[in-house]
Every structure is written in C-alpha cells, then in structure tokens.
Amino acid sequence: MNYGRVLGAAVAGALLFFIYGFLVHGLLIAQDYLPYPVGVYRGGEDAKSHTPFGLAGIFVAILVFATIFAKGSGRGAGAGARLGLLFGIFMAGAFAAVNYGTLHISGKLALEIGASELIEWTLVGIVVGLLYKPSATTTR
C-alpha cells in the first residue's frame, strides 16, 4: 500500500466532503432542519463548538475509506465511484433509514439525508480513486 497516497487521497476526499456538506446540508436543504431547532439538533454556538470533533472524525473515516480502496477495490475513478456508491448505500441503509426510525425527524429530511449520503460518498470515491496510486515497487 502507498501510505503517502492514501493520506493525500483522504485529505482531498475530506475537503470535497466538507464543501459538499456545506453546499447541500448548509444551504440546499438547510431549511428542512429548521423544524428541529433545540430538541433534536444542536443550534448556533453549541453546534459550532462541537464542529472540530466532526471534522476530525470525517477525516479519519475517509482515511479508512481510502485504506479499504487501496487494499484492493480496483484502480481509478470508476473503481472509486463504485466503492463510494457501495459506502453510500451502506450509510443510507444502516444510518439514514435507521435514524428515521429512532430520531424525531420527518420522512422528507430522512430521504434527503439518505440521498445525500449516496451522492456524497460516490464523489469521495471518485476523488480517492483519481488520487490513489499504488507504490511503484508493488506494481508489476
């Protein structure tokens, strides 16, 4: 495994994840979070003060994603997109749908979050697939 490339791909993937998250969750569907200002979701300063945990967590998660990709899921943007789509389905099924059952949120918001997971992780997969290259010593 090319650890330097895994790290580089994870950094780029995380940057894309944050930009996407800001555009989609912060702007596009932001109004759908508004019915839950204090009960379910944190608001204002409380959310901001917890953000560093989220940023660090997402970076480590994408590092894990890049490691799984590097361990053998093919090479290039297409293979990255396929692995990313699989992770997106995993996230939508195991967490977005389950959270709809356990959290006080609407079906509309749960659907938007689920769809967003599919797109977000597919994009992360494309970036990781584009940037990861195996070590020259391990290529045949």
Add this chain to the structure above:
Amino acid sequence: MNYGRILLAGVVGTFVYFASGFLVFGLLPLAKFYAPYPGVYRAKEAVLSYFPLGMVSTLVAIIVLAAIYAKGYEGGAGLAEGARFGVLVGFFVVCAVVGDEYVTLNIGRDLALAMAGGRLVEWTIVGMSIGLVYKPKKAPAE
C-alpha cells in the same frame, strides 16, 4: 465474486448485528445513556413501529458491506480477515456516524462515547461473521 455467499454473509451478518446490538445496547448498561434524551430519540413504542424499515435497510446495508469485503478479499483465514475488515468498518462508523451525531444531535459526551464503544464492537463482530461465511468461488478444475 461469489454472489450467493455475499447474500448469505449479508443475511447472517444482519442477524449477528441485531443480536449483538440487543446485547450491547439493550442489556448492557449502555441503554441507560439514551434515557436523558427523550427530545432527540423516539419513545420505545414509536421506534417499534419503524422496526421493519430498520430491519430491511440494515439487511441491504450489510449485504453491501459483504460485497465490499468480497471485493477486497485477500485470501487467508476468514475469521481473521473478517475481524480486520470489521475493525476498519467500526472505526469508519465511529468517525463518520457517531462523530457526526455528537456534533449535530443534542446529546452528551457520555452517550457519544457509549455509542462509539458499542458500535466499534458491534461492527467488528459483524465483520467477523461476514469473514466466516464468505468464501470465494472455487476456480474451475482443469
């Protein structure tokens, strides 16, 4: 890839997920950490009415997980390979899901830590069960 085994590993992994989830979150003291947040989580009775949706979506998610495992399967003992994969998935879930929920949901650090520990154990066990069940297709005899 051996699609039949992926499906079987997904089904077995789902049973293991719910069994380990019941043990970790239902019976162990972890369940008490959810109690202070009735404004965040639905009541037990309401959750039960959504349970079929959660079962189906989790089954799909774990079949997908088995497919990811099969794509990266490197040979070797299934249990050890599955455990390594499960630990990676566990870290992924802790960082991408629990971390995100701690930032966005109105929950305390105690619950977030309990969820992180519980989910790491849970997904590692699911990975082990996938590793035990999945077998690659045998090469045709020449």
